[in-house]
Amino acid sequence: MASTQEKLSPQGRIWSRNFTCAMLANFFLSVSHFSVNTLVATYTKHLGADPVLMGFLTGMFFGVALAIRPISGPLMTKVDKRKLMIFISVLGAVVNIGYAMFRNIPAFVFFRFLHGVQYSFVGALIMTVASDALPPDRMATGIGIFGIGSAIGQAVGPTIGDSLERLGTSLFGTEGGFTLVFLFAAVALAVAVIPSVLLRPDARTKEDLQNLGAWYKNIITIYALPTTLVNFFMSVASSLYVSYLLDHGRVNGIDNMNIFFMVTAITLMVSRPFSGYLTDRFGLKKVVIPGMCLIITSFLVVGYSKTLTPILFAAVLSALGTAATTPALQAMCMQSVPPLKRSVASNTLYIGIDLALFTGPLYGSIIYKHTNYSTMFKFGVLPVVLGLVCFIIVLPIYQRRRQELEQAGKELE
Template sequence: MQQDSQQEPLWTKSFLSITVCSFLLFLNLQMLLSSFPAYVQNDLHAGNVAVSLVTSVFALTAIAARFMTAALMKRMSKDYLLMAGLLLAAVTTLLYPVAHTVGSLLIMRIGYGVGFGMASTILPTLVSQLIPARRMGEGIGYFGLSTSLAMSIGPMIGMNMMSGFGFGTLASVGTAVVLLILPILIVSRIVRIKGNARPISMTAAAVSRAADETGFNHKLWLPALLNVMLSITYSGLLSFIVLFGEFAGLKQVGMFFLFNAITIVIIRPISGRLFDRNGPAAVLIPAGLSVAASMLLLSYTHTMSMLIAAALLYGLGFGAIQPTLQAWMLRTSSKEQYGAANSMFYNSTDFGVAVGALLLGAIASMTDYASMYRYSAGVMVLFVILFLIIYASTGTSKLRNNGITE
């Protein structure tokens, strides 16, 4: 296996190119997603339910689009599907300011969900084929930095841009970010305009076919469920932290995402190597407690120092958990099932965001934003308890080497 890792180095041109493209795709998503709550409430004069729908409708549409993409990849060129998804995401982003009612905005969100779902299915499937099996945790850790960094700095950029220049300018910049992906893919020869057959494209198609032939991998359920629970907490930040800032009297609440990004960058590579050596338990238990502590501290926050402390704790936990869960799902799958594993990982993320937006929005309406974040802390306590129950029933050695497929 060591020889295979040397023959297949991690830091290839294709790996770097796909990682940058993934960062830009999720940056577009996060820049706009964090600003929708204020836009919907202030410009469209809607309430918490409408704010929740803007987030959940997109997430549910993206889930459906991933299933559709998996089926289409068997019959159509991956290159065309990826380009179509990116262009659809760009066009709908550009048209957001034209939607002057909640209904028309939801239509735009459905279109964006389809485009984003298509692109976010193909990119991670391609990159997982480039990572040596024994370095999966490390490789996904570095690739996942693209997503985590976008999730950390995107909301801050979006909120500051909307505050300074308005939602229209923010949508235009978001469109440019997506369109920048296209020349990167073409120049790096990840895709070809004419759709010529290439080994990496054939591999992606083979993944989809083989996943259908080998059936569903039931070992994916636990990490997928844990990812749903983590994503519920993140949904509460995306959908309501701006409104919580107004509630708590914090004018620079967007700084949460900046300091969150700092610890994510630090912990991502470390957690990946720790997972490769010791399995998921060594990462998920302390990281889950870190997220729970962050949510609890945030619920009592009324000063900037408390906000920064909560952000650092959240970054440590979130930045360690997310790549560990994705790598765990890939390590318990054969290479032929990587496409299905990646699809389930991202679908569980979007499902958690959708459920979280609706559930936490309802809690906020019945109580307040501080209480809502305390419920989020409770979700992460359940996260740790659930994992510990499975850990105790399965056994240390099985979880340490959980289903590694040679």
């Protein structure tokens, strides 16, 4: 008998109500996230943090999110996802108002902790809502389209954050600049409440909930761990761009570095749906491995560049590589378990991302402390190479798991 979640995915149709609402909410959450996070290192430095503390605070809320996931993961399987979406949007708005009102390191640590609690739900929850609305034969294509929302957020977020910070600084001084960014992020999260309210509530039966088992069985699933390992290394690398690229430009006298994020996002918007389609059409290996090679090249270009033009070329390479790898890895994760366990698989994937986004800024700050930003970006190659090696090892494991699900009659949706 098909599960309730299987019935929520119309055959062959991507643009359902829940998919559209999830994509819109993801956009506003991404705008908020990227407008703030690209300035966290700069803000903590303004508050008086040294380089290592700066790296720790930059990645702190990913570490908090990791610690909270044993609670948030099971909640996503038991509690109506619509209510959780509303909760995380409101909590995020409160956190950013707190950033704006209290301007010292102890207060920043407190609200960074709450931000980590909010983040422990965000990615896994939204990806589960979106994937539940997708047909199985178009999973990679749908996830590729879904990522356009976050790609746009990644484009406009850092640009808006940097522009508002400069505007606020010119009008109200340095602290006024950061305050303006935080208030903007709070408004974006408040707007995210609207599509969250419009989501259809979960329609799971008592039998569905009983089949989920005890809470501790809904924290991680071993079937998503291989894909999570690959994605961990890719996320370590990508965190270097988000956390340190603007500072790299300021230190090396490269103006308008925020255009990197705009170019990245425009390229992602164009390429993600096609890369998802190519993955569904031609298979994982022919898309993911070339994508990882493009990301490796992008780090080398940034590490050796002294002007903006080649760095923008690196943005295109990085975006094409990310478009090729991210939807494919997310689809692998979602398709390694039956539909009712998707939130568990998503939680597993995001535990790896939490570890990576906590480790990545710290990794970069340690390299920077002993060298410089250019060398730090050259070292961004290392985690991508490790991810490539792991993917080659993991792919046969995933393929065997898919065959097992098909033979057992539990193929997704």
